Amino acid sequence: MTTELNIAFSPCPNDTFVFHAWAHGLVPDAPQLSVTYADIDITNTLAADGAGPEVLKISYAALPWVLDRYRLLPCGGALGRGCGPLLLTAGGPGSVQRASDLAGRRIAVPSERSTAYLLFRLWAAQQVSGGIGEIVVMPFDEIMPAVRDGRIDAGLVIHEARFTYPSYGLGLLTDLGSWWESDTGLPIPLGAIIARRDLDAEAVSGWIRSSLQYAWDHPTDSREYVLSHAQELSPEVAKSHIDLYVNDFSMNLGEDGYAAITALLGRAAAEGLVPAIDPALLG
Template identity: 75%
Template sequence: MKIAFSPCPNDTFVFHAWVHGLIPGAPELDVMYADIDITNGLAANPTPDTPEVMKISYAALPWVLEDYALLPCGGALGRGCGPLVLTEEGLTDPAVLAGRRVAVPSERSTAYLLFRLWAAQNVPGGVGEIVVMPFHEIMPAVRDGKIDAGLVIHEARFTYQNYGLNMLTDLGNWWEGDTGLPIPLGAIIARRTLDLKAIEGWIRASVEHAWANPEMTRDYVMCHAQELAPEVAQAHIDLYVNKFTADLGEDGYAAIATLLNRAAEEGLVPKIDPALLR
């Protein structure tokens, strides 16, 4: 079975057991390691060679739900793990972003939807140019004055201070305060033609195996996270692998529907059929 997920510590932690043949009855995996921007595109334009199971952004779901089903486990959704808007030091008023250039890692990401929804409430007149930029280039670009602000995700939560940057807002805190719901970040999807219950079971077994045997995952996790210190990789896992990774539950599904419905109202994504979410 072909699968695509990122080399980030949370994904390699979650899928370690299945990738290494430790889940009884699960098929052998042919793994493609790819950033979420790539898998978003693959899912939106599938071919016979496109992986059957993928990690994509929840923001990309409206374009793929006809062909792919959302699975209730394996993804990234939680609290206290939101994207950050970074600026140079000393800037604390969101109004400074009015008409400014903002770098984002993708326009089909939960981070981008949260940013646009937040800006609609907090930036009079709206931001200026949106510049899509590879994730690893955003913080240096803000530091060097090439861009006015940057939207960052993942391990940048733990490293932005190293660039002398200021956190203008934590979009996760804003979202949770505004909705009371967790933040939907990365979704696991599978082709609707497959045995979805079986795949769900194998993923959940892989998650539970990783939680029960974290030491077994470390070499694999660090092999794909060579630029991260072990403590940063562990902090990444602790933040993004949580109860919602084992099962979305009612709060998880409510968070996904709220995000996508609000984004559709703003014209950021197509409207979804609620029946396709489950």
């Protein structure tokens, strides 16, 4: 058994909460973790290039490009209800006021291989005739200032932006998670944990579940670690973030979780947004 395992996940509160115990040697018999903290767009690219560590957090939207080398783990990720991406606008004269106003406009997204982007494209195919103008990829923390300052017409935001966008003077055009849930009846697949296929997936999943259970059993132990990696967030926002994104699906995807992943990737493949996958590879 390896004595050290390389892992990459975001510095967002949900990831640091889930992996705190393992990263700090509190999971019995688990190898030491060497952690790289990186935005989801970076980990998506690392996984697709084959240059990533043994275990990564990526977007479910990036799975079709990596399933030949990585296996989806049934735990540790972000999938749920009421937690989808938001499409924000600044308001004011000439701004985007309704879906039809998006035709020909510049839209900022956090990644073209993100669930947020897939949901946006699937929604826009139904709601926006004439097509979007330009898609601009930005780090997610730069999107709201760009919309506020008028450099972008609308922005697709994820993570803690759900809680902080009013402080930028922005308005909600649509909640894409709510649209997905009403359209499919399924939860929203956001972030996946994947492991190289030469690893013992059952063992890695067990260590992740132990780490998560420790976090739930000792909710204050991870606070300093979580806040040190989310320095712009108040403790209250960080807790809200964890409460929203860390849930029963984080412990076990279950039937609804796998159905949601299959539905998202199937719809996206039908629109030509991702390669088609063999659903058997998700198991």
